Amino acid sequence: MFGDRDRGVKVENRLGLTDCCSGEGSTVKQVLIGLATASVIFVAPSARGQLLSVSNTVDDDMSHLSTEEAMEHLSQNGTCFRCQMSGASFIGITMQGTDLRETDLTFANFNEAFLRQANLGGADMGGAVFTNGYYARPDFRGANLSGADFSGSRLFDANFTNTNLMSANLEAVSLIRANLEGADLRDANLTNALLLNITYDETTRWPTGFTPPPSL
Secondary structure, eight states: OOSSHHHHHHHHHHHOSSSTTSOOSSOHHHHHHHHOTTSOEEEOOOTTSOOOOGGGOOOOOOTTSOHHHHHHHHHHHSBOTTOBOTTOBOTTOEEESOBOTTOBOTTOBOTTOEEESOBOTTOBOTTOBOTTOEEESOBOTTOBOTTOBOTTOEEESOBOTTOBOTTOBOTTOEEESOBOTTOBOTTOBOTTOEEESOBOOTTOBOOTTOOOOOOO
């Protein structure tokens, strides 16, 4: 999506570190269109044009759809609950408020993607690729991200509560205000990772020998 890593810096500067998710100024859709050069935009529907939340999603089980059908459903509706999307390509994609809860996204590729308030709670994303992306308020609660690759990505206000991050590659990742309560990061690669203003508790499991910064 960004073309190069400098494009990611421009996105960060435009939205800002502290107000990237405030929704002030231009509408979110306008911002996304401005950033999404030659990429698909999935904007979840909402009655008043606001961000889609868990409370107004429809839990229609779409596990019967093929991967191709699931992608079409997602492009039309911005949601795909319990879909089968193993190995799907989302390279350079922009997602706004998209609902992919409990979806099979094993080995899916989100390289250089831009996700804002995407709901991936309970999804199986083992071995998925999230490299060099920009993720604002993604919800990974209870998801399986074992062996996933987030190297080089920037994540703001990510919710990793009770998430399986075992053996995940978090090298050179920026985790700003992430919630890691109950997360399992055993054997994860945190080389050169920036953990800033994160939250965790006594149930959070860290790689052997790793000392995290103080929790908020």
